[in-house]
Amino acid sequence: MLSKKSQYAFKALTYLTEKYGQGPVLISEISKKKKIPLKFLENILLELKKEDILDSKKGKGGGYFLKKDPAKVKMATIIRLTNGPIAMLPCVSLYFYERCKNCDEKQCGLHDLMIEVRDATLQIVENRTLKDLIV
Amino acid sequence: MLSKKSQYAFKALTYLTEKYGQGPVLISEISKKKKIPLKFLENILLELKKEDILDSKKGKGGGYFLKKDPAKVKMATIIRLTNGPIAMLPCVSLYFYERCKNCDEKQCGLHDLMIEVRDATLQIVENRTLKDLIV
DNA sequence: TATTATCCTACCAAATTAGTAGACTATTGT
DNA sequence: ACAATAGTCTACTAATTTGGTAGGATAATA
Numbered sequence: 001m002l003s004k005k006s007q008y009a010f011k012a013l014t015y016l017t018e019k020y021g022q023g024p025v026l027i028s029e030i031s032k033k034k035k036i037p038l039k040f041l042e043n044i045l046l047e048l049k050k051e052d053i054l055d056s057k058k059g060k061g062g063g064y065f066l067k068k069d070p071a072k073v074k075m076a077t078i079i080r081l082t083n084g085p086i087a088m089l090p091c092v093s094l095y096f097y098e099r100c101k102n103c104d105e106k107q108c109g110l111h112d113l114m115i116e117v118r119d120a121t122l123q124i125v126e127n128r129t130l131k132d133l134i135v
Numbered sequence: 136m137l138s139k140k141s142q143y144a145f146k147a148l149t150y151l152t153e154k155y156g157q158g159p160v161l162i163s164e165i166s167k168k169k170k171i172p173l174k175f176l177e178n179i180l181l182e183l184k185k186e187d188i189l190d191s192k193k194g195k196g197g198g199y200f201l202k203k204d205p206a207k208v209k210m211a212t213i214i215r216l217t218n219g220p221i222a223m224l225p226c227v228s229l230y231f232y233e234r235c236k237n238c239d240e241k242q243c244g245l246h247d248l249m250i251e252v253r254d255a256t257l258q259i260v261e262n263r264t265l266k267d268l269i270v
Numbered sequence: 271t272a273t274t275a276t277c278c279t280a281c282c283a284a285a286t287t288a289g290t291a292g293a294c295t296a297t298t299g300t
Numbered sequence: 301a302c303a304a305t306a307g308t309c310t311a312c313t314a315a316t317t318t319g320g321t322a323g324g325a326t327a328a329t330a
Contacts, residue, residue, distance in 0.1 A: 162276075163275090177276080178278095180276090181278080191276060191277090193274080193275055194274055195273070195275075
């Protein structure tokens with residue numbers, strides 16, 4: 001399951017996608033409209049800025065906005081940044097790989113099955129973007 | 136990601152699948168062969184017994200064994216019992232559904248996408264069984 | 271009735287998650 | 301220049317989940 005942080009991130013990004021091209025949006029506005037705790041949201045947006053997804057402006061007329069065209073931001077990227085691995089096991093993760101101890105990957109049935117699951121998921125989330133979140 | 140508990144469960148079930156039809160297997164044997172902390176494994180196996188996946192015998196010659204043919208035990212069932220929801224959001228979970236607050240499911244792009252992901256995963260884990268774990 | 275082995279209740283420590291506090295810094299309008 | 305605005309940053313805290321452990325109770329067998 002996606003963490004609250006990740007779910008909040010998606011809500012905020014959806015809002016910013018709707019407002020794309022209309023200038024900066026206040027954290028407080030996103031917080032109110034999407035019912036996300038203000039200070040928690042601050043942290044999340046700041047992190048997404050550091051990860052190059054968002055950009056911001058300070059002072060009057062400031063706020064947050066998407067750094068790139070929402071059609072160019074993959075769902076997979078956001079899941080990884082806000083929630084971590086997409087795969088169900090460390091030993092089948094592409095971006096967070098860890099070898100499993102006491103288990104030969106070459107002859108582990110679970111390994112093979114979890115690769116299948118991973119790929120089925122990636123097929124979707126690598127081919128959808130923020131743009132696909134708005135109706 | 137699957138929890139340690141869930142990963143241990145799969146290792147133990149793989150072992151019991153290999154030994155299927157050969158009588159009870161000691162917890163201590165599974166623990167040693169699969170390198171799983173003994174007392175933790177006890178809890179896991181006991182839970183799987185209560186969930187009707189395993190059965191056991193006490194006393195000399197006792198141990199644990201699969202209650203049903205491994206070809207009849209779906210991967211999806213084990214994931215749900217040992218790790219919880221398969222879906223990425225409570226509002227798209229079939230077995231652990233929770234309505235999301237402040238969000239109309241009818242017009243939530245994330246909702247629709249997460250249903251797709253869920254179904255792609257289910258397509259695999261509902262159609263594979265413990266039998267498919269052995270080489 | 272001793273031995274074997276699971277069953278059960280309860281506990282514990284570490285890690286993660288979810289959220290808060292408050293001071294600091296940069297920008298803008300007057 | 302300076303007040304107001306709005307993001308930045310460090311640090312903390314509380315609650316929950318995870319990953320175990322301890323030790324006695326119970327049941328089956330020999």
